[in-house]
Amino acid sequence: MSATVREYVGSRPVVGLAVAVAAVSTSAPLVELSAAPSSVKAFYRVLFMTCLVAPVALRRSPGDFRRITSRDLRLAVVAGVALAAHFALWFASIDLTTIAASATLVQTQPLFVAVGAWLFLRDRVTRRTVAGIVVAVFGAALIGLDAGESTTATDPLLGNVLAVVAAAMAASYVLAGRSLRQRIRLFPYVTVVYGACTVVLFLTVLVEGHALLDYPPREYALFLAMAVGPGIFGHTVINWLLDRVESAVVSVSLLGEPLGAALLALALFGEVPGVLTVVGGVVALVGIGVTVWTRERDEDGQG
Numbered sequence: 001m002s003a004t005v006r007e008y009v010g011s012r013p014v015v016g017l018a019v020a021v022a023a024v025s026t027s028a029p030l031v032e033l034s035a036a037p038s039s040v041k042a043f044y045r046v047l048f049m050t051c052l053v054a055p056v057a058l059r060r061s062p063g064d065f066r067r068i069t070s071r072d073l074r075l076a077v078v079a080g081v082a083l084a085a086h087f088a089l090w091f092a093s094i095d096l097t098t099i100a101a102s103a104t105l106v107q108t109q110p111l112f113v114a115v116g117a118w119l120f121l122r123d124r125v126t127r128r129t130v131a132g133i134v135v136a137v138f139g140a141a142l143i144g145l146d147a148g149e150s151t152t153a154t155d156p157l158l159g160n161v162l163a164v165v166a167a168a169m170a171a172s173y174v175l176a177g178r179s180l181r182q183r184i185r186l187f188p189y190v191t192v193v194y195g196a197c198t199v200v201l202f203l204t205v206l207v208e209g210h211a212l213l214d215y216p217p218r219e220y221a222l223f224l225a226m227a228v229g230p231g232i233f234g235h236t237v238i239n240w241l242l243d244r245v246e247s248a249v250v251s252v253s254l255l256g257e258p259l260g261a262a263l264l265a266l267a268l269f270g271e272v273p274g275v276l277t278v279v280g281g282v283v284a285l286v287g288i289g290v291t292v293w294t295r296e297r298d299e300d301g302q303g
Helices: 003-011 013-025 027-033 038-060 062-066 070-096 099-120 127-144 156-178 186-208 217-241 247-269 275-302
Strands: none
Touching: 013 027, 013 217, 013 247, 027 070, 027 099, 027 217, 027 247, 038 062, 038 070, 038 186, 038 217, 062 186, 070 099, 070 156, 070 186, 099 127, 099 156, 099 247, 099 275, 127 156, 127 275, 156 186, 186 217, 217 247, 247 275
16 A cells, blocks of 8 residues: 555544455455366465565565564464465355355354364453354354355355355464464565465365466456455455554454445346345354454453
């Protein structure tokens, strides 16, 4: 972002949040528009994201790379592997189930973060957090029972399961990188993690036997759009706003992604989610919202 844009968004964080939520909402529809194999889409998205953030990191924080210890490097690789699994599984999910279902189920990531932080990091879990998790799981179960009416839902049950596993992988990425972000600045951190993620996805494409090149220009434009839109204007802006907006507000705002994705799917593909998907999505997002708001407000209060 230019200095003018940073100053404008920094003084009006609600604008930044609106841009970020709108940007991440395009992720699933962009994936659906691409005809390339799921692992190829994931590979190019992360490759282009790495190419976009690496020059910024090298220009702003070149010394940070030299200070990364071997232990932190190994942990960053673990985070990159988890992120690669998240993208590969979620992109496959979008090809199999409805966008509304996939985009909602992948948002269950905070539930896995809460449980993982309790199990492995000894974080405190309140009754309200547990209630939020129970409500969200109930909503997710309703979605799992509904295939929707979309012609793209070729295997909704498998697609829904893949979305949930993708959420668990995203949570693993968050938990693995939580301590790293306390020691490494944002751009050097994401450069190392995205780099590791790119290597893993590159090997995945090779193992699956997919072509890396010879795709039409439209596909490469979609790959770049996935990186710039939900990648840079979405998640990078979100990370930048965390220093300016309460983290609970940012996290809850991101629950607008499934709604935005579902509306885009309706407009672009005529994809109408079933009743159970709509009801279950609302219930799940309420539960996720309660979980996120409670945990992050508690963490902000302790900080």
